[in-house]
Amino acid sequence: MPTSKKKADQYNDPKHNYLDYWNGRDYENKSEIIALKRFLKGKHFKNAADIGGGFGRLCIFLKEYADKVTLAEPSQQQLDIGKDYLKDQPDIKMVLTQADDLKFKDNSLDLITMIRVMHHLPDPTKEFSEIKRVLTDDGVFILEIANNIHARNRMKYLIKGEKLPTKPVDIRSDANRNDEEIAFVNHNPKTVIKQLAHEGLKVEKVLSVSNLRSQSLKKVLPESAMLAIENVMQPTLAKAYFGPSTFLLIRKAV
Numbered sequence: 001m002p003t004s005k006k007k008a009d010q011y012n013d014p015k016h017n018y019l020d021y022w023n024g025r026d027y028e029n030k031s032e033i034i035a036l037k038r039f040l041k042g043k044h045f046k047n048a049a050d051i052g053g054g055f056g057r058l059c060i061f062l063k064e065y066a067d068k069v070t071l072a073e074p075s076q077q078q079l080d081i082g083k084d085y086l087k088d089q090p091d092i093k094m095v096l097t098q099a100d101d102l103k104f105k106d107n108s109l110d111l112i113t114m115i116r117v118m119h120h121l122p123d124p125t126k127e128f129s130e131i132k133r134v135l136t137d138d139g140v141f142i143l144e145i146a147n148n149i150h151a152r153n154r155m156k157y158l159i160k161g162e163k164l165p166t167k168p169v170d171i172r173s174d175a176n177r178n179d180e181e182i183a184f185v186n187h188n189p190k191t192v193i194k195q196l197a198h199e200g201l202k203v204e205k206v207l208s209v210s211n212l213r214s215q216s217l218k219k220v221l222p223e224s225a226m227l228a229i230e231n232v233m234q235p236t237l238a239k240a241y242f243g244p245s246t247f248l249l250i251r252k253a254v
């Protein structure tokens, strides 16, 4: 299993523009916003940072909940795309930094989000310890996990007569499965919750997200219907870890 401890500059590949990835993924984007709104409802923060925030997809939304928002990202190319994407948002700060060595002071951020980054962190121990260091004592950390034990995968493991893996599962193709290529793993959220606890971080709430992620469903159901169903599914199926993405609301353990 590759580690994440080397320089996380994989998104500097000029052939790859992460903005394009979002074409045709409005349902996933809006599902994530629904989840974040649920967790952030009624809260307001002084200093927020979106770690591994890419080009800043979620930063404008986060501004509704925080006085200051920082896009914290290890890829210069992502930040360069962000400069254009966020050109009308001069107050959103950009910092080149990666999660295992954060360029923030101790206890300086009261809201941290890290969405769609766990895919690239086979062992997030150092990252969690850094996040705990920079989080204020009453701060909130929202983490998205690429969930390996979602309903469809559980069915696959059952059919194969295999146990559900507790360790991260490498989901790269055979051709890309080498140390030079970017790590791509799905996690068991129950293991991640234990890893967080080990670093002194406690999960308060769980949501099951992007529950209807399916090209076939997108063809037959209007987006508004999918999002209405998604809205109901997120809390009700959270404990079953039903969807391919799990959102956690985390605080420092006291």
Ligand SMILES: C[S@@+](CC[C@H](N)C(=O)[O-])C[C@H]1O[C@@H](n2cnc3c(N)ncnc32)[C@H](O)[C@@H]1O
Pocket (backbone or CB within 6 Å): 004, 008, 010, 011, 018, 051, 052, 053, 054, 055, 057, 058, 073, 074, 075, 078, 097, 098, 099, 100, 114, 115, 116, 117, 120
């Ligand atoms: C799939 S993109 C997600 C971007 C953004 N969070 C979003 O949801 O739109 C993954 C991002 O994680 C960043 N990344 C990869 N390894 C990282 C690390 N060790 N620390 C922080 N960010 C990392 C990449 O540079 C990339 O921008």
